[in-house]
Amino acid sequence: MRGANASEMIGRLAAEIRPAFGNHAIDLAVFIVSPHFADAYAQLPAMLQEHLPCRALIGCSAGGVVGGGIEFENEPAMSLTAAHLPHVKIRAIANDTENIPDEDAPPQVWREWLGLTGLDEANFIIIADPFTARLEPLLIGLDYAFPDGVKIGGLASGARQEGGNALFLDGRVLNRGIVAVALSGNIAIDTIVAQGCRPIGEPLSVTACQHNIIQTVNGMTPLHYLGSLVEQLSEYDRALMRTSLFIGLAVDPFLTAPARDDYLIRNLVGIDYQTGILAVNALLREGQIVQFHLRDRATSAEDLDALLRAHAARTRTPAQGALMFQCVGRGRFLYGEDSHDSQQFLSRLGPVPLGGFFCNGEIGPVGGATHLHGYTSSFGLFRPAQ
Secondary structure, three states: OEOOOHHHHHHHHHHHHHHHHOOOOOOEEEEEEOHHHHHHHHHHHHHHHHHOOOOEEEEEEOOEEEEOOEEEEOOOEEEEEEEOOOOEEEEEEEEOOOOOOOOOOOHHHHHHHHOOOOOOOOEEEEEEOOOOOOHHHHHHHHHHHOOOOOEEEEEOOOOOOOOOOOEEEOOEEEOOOEEEEEEEEOOEEEEEEEOOOEEOOOOEEEEEEEOOEEEEEOOEOHHHHHHHHHOOOOHHHHHHHHHOEEEEEEOOOOOOOOOHHHEEEEEEEEEOOOOOOEEEOOOOOOOOEEEEEEOOHHHHHHHHHHHHHHHHHHOOOOOOEEEEEEEOOOHHHHHOOOOHHHHHHHHHHOOOOEEEEEEOOEEEEEOOEEEEEOOOEEEEEEEOOO
């Protein structure tokens, strides 16, 4: 919902949502606000609870706000996604992620550090500050402590420096670390993570590497391989290679010919033109299968559509609500139009209540593990487990 007056906006959101619940309590609310309301961040949770009491509240500030299938980018807007969750236990988490346990610490240590003792399994909605949160080790720990739980979420956006973002958790407003809710009981979260890339060339084996540096693939330097690959590509793809080249890392070490969805897409962070080696935004190992990828608006749209159609075909229990965590590099910047991913979602899965925000990084599972992504649209689709 767009508008400039914070109190008026919250009143309008509450008036629109309250009738849908009748006599049922609102158990969880996800509240997103644009940076235009920065002067009121500290008052917003209390204002919302006054108009629309809810059992648990999580949210953040974001440069783009998603609500009701509409994406509001770089304009004054708020969204509120609310749920009645009978037989679901909700535990709130706020953590600065500074004194994070060792990644090899036992699951019980991670549970105690998060304040989740006595909880053996749970799903998570996680919202983090991009400037201060140590998110990737946290996700590894969460996967270790809660291996069967889904972790979905994103990094707040809109601020250009530390302290500029707001994270909401119940009545608190924080500007560092993470906020999260752990959901256990009669709830299941299905996920769709659209990375928006297509492979080029062929799968390659990393034959020499050091940390995040690829020295050789299939016995040759990466730059040598890319030079030979250019000759096989169309003029359009050659142009894309200059601005939108990525690398996919096979998530299953036993796959010798991974399918398109078997890759975790990562950025290239540097090329040494003298030695031909390549730096990647990920740790590597010898023998790992990799493949170069390209991204453009057509590929992103096709990738998301294919994932949505596949989800609709295999899912017997429809979602009762959904959250979308979309990269700030998608939206109008990528597609040249408003609300592309939201409308594509609704056109394939029907009128599911959909909220969310544009992120500085998106959280979602690929290949059985939870990762921090870029340039993706990561969806969590909520339904009863039973």
